[in-house]
Amino acid sequence: MMLFLPMGFALDEASPAFKSETINRGQKAEANTLVFLKANGPSALAAGTALKALRKLHNDGKLDAQIAQFHERAVNGSIVDPTPASALPVFIRLQPNL
Template sequence: MLFLPTGFALDVSSPTFKSEVLVLGKQAQGNALAFLKKHGSSAAAAGTALKALRKIHKLGKLNDHIAQYHDRLDQGAVVDPTPSAALPAFIRVKPSQ
């Protein structure tokens, strides 16, 4: 979500829902790994990447991505059937400006 710059719209009733999720996931993964590399991490495995993202988040370097995600969400550019309770806490809360 944070690494999809143009937003997305998912509809669970769509017959292409699963393939859309896979395509978006691959795009987000590539963007996330590029972001990590830009910030000095060579993480590729999920656990290692998550650990690196947590470290980067503590430094405040994810705040712009989180704020942009919330902007896209507020503008309706993100339509996601995922319940907000299932999202990581740092995504649910808008960063203070």
């Protein structure tokens, strides 16, 4: 869902507001993801259904623009995320060999 935060995000584990910031970003990403799904295929509300729809869209190449924008934002420093690369899906890792 990080793909659907168009302005990027910065998360700092040391921040006292880390949990609330993470929840807020997650809610915004969820809302943007549902809008994207509704515009590009089935509108899915359940997590499993949404994930299945996103996989299909990814296989069909319909997430390519979002993935490219995510990589661009990460390289430009618009995305600061403490998540280890190994925990991210392969298609959004900047170093796919991790």
